[in-house]
Amino acid sequence: MKYCSNCGSEVEYKIPATDNRERACCPACNTVHYVNPKIVVGTIPVWQDKILLCKRAIEPRHGYWTLPAGFMELHETTHAGALRETWEEAQARVELGPLFTCLDVLRAEQVHLFYRATLLEPTFGAGPESLEVGLFGEAEIPWDELAFKTVSTTLTRFFEDRQAGFYGLHTGDVFEPTHWTPSHFKG
């Protein structure tokens, strides 16, 4: 950020009087510009024993596979955002289940939230941001062609929990989730 988005003056980087870290501050209109991490919301859409994945038609990671997910927008809840992204990227309608992963991605300044989800019917298709969409059994997951570490972590934890018979909540850094809160419900 070089200019104030409120008045167009050049900003100065300094620690505001009532703060403890450097911000972009406008010397003309006194606006302090805060920049914070963004939220990515997505789903793990399940049909029977298979998972719905999308092949990305956009950068970053064009041509790699992902769970449907994207930036949470203003004026929507995390639930609504997860449903919207699942529709936009995979043209799929799902019923949301519990939050499954809440993963910090420090490098990208993002937090990724994935909800478990069940396809309402086995119909789906490639939205404008996908090249291809398909259902994959555990043995068919293209592990070497997954787009993001949060996707591989979420899928790994999902299959582990499914095997154990208890789905949990996994939080922490993408490289090593530090907390697992198991669900009380089987299946």
Next chain:
Amino acid sequence: MKYCSNCGSEVEYKIPATDNRERACCPACNTVHYVNPKIVVGTIPVWQDKILLCKRAIEPRHGYWTLPAGFMELHETTHAGALRETWEEAQARVELGPLFTCLDVLRAEQVHLFYRATLLEPTFGAGPESLEVGLFGEAEIPWDELAFKTVSTTLTRFFEDRQAGFYGLHTGDVFEPTHWTPSHFKG
């Protein structure tokens, strides 16, 4: 936003070619300025059967009581942010437990994450953003003087779960959490 933070030109509000909603777009340098919800991270700090609350020394809600919480910053995880806010507002050192609430606050364009936490020792104090900090038993909570709906919702769910003997994860809109994932562990 009226001016491009990259080049200082006046922005235009329009739907970019590859998008489906209006953004602030710069006609000079072609930057698209995305604005997304912010994350607030906090804790429910417990010492024996009491909860640590802070009386706010800043607006909004100056003089009202809150759980320690604040905006997640760049270059930190949600865990680190929750620990930092607990230190900054309540001068308290805690061990984090599982994520307890993930609540949408549409009006404020925020998502609030509260982690369960245990005080490492019964020492605390008012940081620069607090007038006063204290431990409250369930019967002593100043319900009519709580600062935010996410705080009252989080405390209500906490005492319900404590009573039930199972702590869960509560997600959804602040006015009505839609999912409860109980923990498998008692206490």
